[in-house]
Amino acid sequence: MFIFAPTKNNNMPYPYNPPDYFQIDELLSEEHKIVRSAIRDWVNRSVVPVIDQAAHEHKFHERFIKELGELGAFGPFIPTEYGGAGMDHIAYGVIMTELERGDSAIRSTASVHTSLVMYPIFTFGSEEQKRKYLPGLASGDLIGCFGLTEPNQGSDPGGMEAKIKDMGGHYLLNGAKMWITNSSIADIAVVWAKDENGIVRGMVVEKEWTGFSAPETHNKWSLRASVTGELVFDDVKVPKENVFPEIKGLxxxxxxxxxxxxxxxxxxxxxxxxxxxxxxxxxxxxxxxxxxxxxxxxxxxxxxxxxxxxxxxxxxxxxxxxxxxxxxxxxxxxxxxxxxxxxxxxxxxxxxxxxxxxxxxxxxxxxxxxxxxxxxxxxxxxxxxxxxxxxxxxxxxxxxxx
Ligand SMILES: Cc1cc2nc3c(=O)[nH]c(=O)nc-3n(C[C@H](O)[C@H](O)[C@H](O)COP(=O)(O)OP(=O)(O)OC[C@H]3O[C@@H](n4cnc5c(N)ncnc54)[C@H](O)[C@@H]3O)c2cc1C
Structure with a gap:
């Protein structure tokens, strides 16, 4: 894990002195504090000076992705053999706190990437899927998104309409997802769709595949420094080896x-x-x-x-x-x-x-x-x-x- 050297930042209205009224620091390990300090310094140096303008311009700075990967902020609890940092869940939490101090957009990118893309590939993926995708996701060479919500299904994902059809050698994926964080910048999407028996299946879909598009949603008054958009699947051929082998259902x-x-x-x-x-x-x-x-x-x-x-x-x-x-x-x-x-x-x-x-x-x-x-x-x-x-x-x- 590469950690940036501390630098002074003159762009904050006030120095950042977060409260610790009940001495919660004493409950953290040295590793948690080192990680916190590295992320805090990065936020001070790289996010705070540009984030207000980015929010005004409705712009996500794509350089953040590689920098977050270098910091170890992607998949901190994923084992090192797959490129993660092999830390515990408190370290993940501490990282999320520091990133959201910068802006919820940055934390959204990191938490979707970690919990909704790396976590399912690590937990449900075949060994081949893990080796293929996790190291690139951890380093920030690849960015991921997660497609569950649909135009007609938000709080009730069990009613999803996206479908896969077994074509023998591959599945055909059809449907649309909406409100997807990182959609138009993602290299891969973890997508949930029903098979012919109505059972929810998860799969990794790559952005280059024919029939897959990811238009961005504009005109948000919230999370303006984050990319949100749709995922549209029009007869996308999904190789069978890209479907998570075991996990079935919601x-x-x-x-x-x-x-x-x-x-x-x-x-x-x-x-x-x-x-x-x-x-x-x-x-x-x-x-x-x-x-x-x-x-x-x-x-x-x-x-x-x-x-x-x-x-x-x-x-x-x-x-x-x-x-x-x-x-x-x-x-x-x-x-x-x-x-x-x-x-x-x-x-x-x-x-x-x-x-x-x-x-x-x-x-x-x-x-x-x-x-x-x-x-x-x-x-x-x-x-x-x-x-x-x-x-x-x-x-x-x-x-x-x-
Ligand atoms: C910026 C942004 C980023 C997002 N990123 C992602 C993403 O990366 N991937 C993804 O899959 N989704 C994403 N979402 C979608 C998000 O998870 C959904 O918006 C959320 O689940 C709610 O769905 P909905 O907006 O369709 O609201 P609805 O389900 O239509 O709900 C509308 C209102 O009705 C209430 N309601 C619904 N059902 C009930 C009930 N049974 N009882 C009482 N009240 C109820 C809700 O609480 C809410 O107040 C994102 C959303 C936003 C805004």
Missing amino acids: KGPLMCLNSARYGIAWGAIGAAMDCYNTALQYSLERKQFNKPIAAFQLQQKKLAEIVTEITKAQLLAWRLGKLKNEGKATPAQISMAKCNNVEMALNVARESRQILGAMGITGDFPIMRHMMNLESVITYEGTHDIHLLITGSDITGIHAFE
Whole structure:
């Protein structure tokens, strides 16, 4: 793993001093801290100076892909023999926090690539598929996307209409996917479609194959520095060796989503910490009525509530990471953490924006960008409502969303 040397960055409105109110640092290993420091420095050096402009221009900087690969941010928990970093799930979480501090777009690229592309190839793929795709994905020579959502099927992927037909030597894939992160820049797509028996199957589709196109979706007000688009399959010939051999049914994509949701639970904390850091420092500098606004009780209440919520989210993520490392994290626990931590971050962004008054709406500070991004984060990988229903189902034994 190549790690960039620390550099000074003069483009941040304030130095980044994330809160650690309950000394969670003591719970991290030296390896976690080294990784965190490398990613934080990269974000300071490579993302912060360009991200506001990128969001204005609706532009994803493709150089990020190779740089993230060099940093070891792709597939950190994938074993080294397949090009990953062989680290634990807390390291993955720490990386997601640091990336989302830069922008949810960067974390989205890394978490889709890691949890929704590398994870299924590693977990469900044949040995040949792993050797063919994982090293290039880990290094950033290849970029991947994940096609589950369709124009007519979002929260209910079981109703998917994409289909494969067995033609003897290969399958024919037809259908369309929508709202796909990395779509038009991806070299490969992990795609889920039903076979002739209505069973969901997963496969790796390469961008050069005839009949496959990936138009970009424009005009988003959220995740503007991320590529989102469609995947269109018109009689695409998929060789049989590209279909995941064993996994069948919705369990496959849902296992991928669990991995991605876990990363989001950590990532959202980074966006919240960036908003809090900005609001705290601004409130100490900005004077009204001859005092810093931080001296007013109402502003202190806001800041105190924000740091409390961030601390609770940090502890939830850390405990979830321990459970994940031990193979004990349940899908319902992951749903609870994703649901809580993203809502927390969105509320923190809204409160922090108010502390900055009018300045809070400008691109001179990161808060409004985070706030708009988090509107996507609270919807994708399962909406906030669906995660509440997963928790509701887990605690009552009654499944309320079918
Ligand atoms: C920027 C972005 C990137 C994305 N990237 C990807 C990607 O890479 N790959 C991919 O496959 N998908 C991706 N998605 C899609 C995302 O996962 C879906 O948007 C999400 O699952 C919700 O589906 P939907 O938008 O169709 O909403 P719908 O399912 O139509 O839901 C609309 C509303 O109805 C509510 N609702 C639905 N069903 C119920 C119910 N049973 N009970 C109560 N309320 C309900 C929902 O909570 C929501 O509030 C992305 C989305 C965005 C915005």
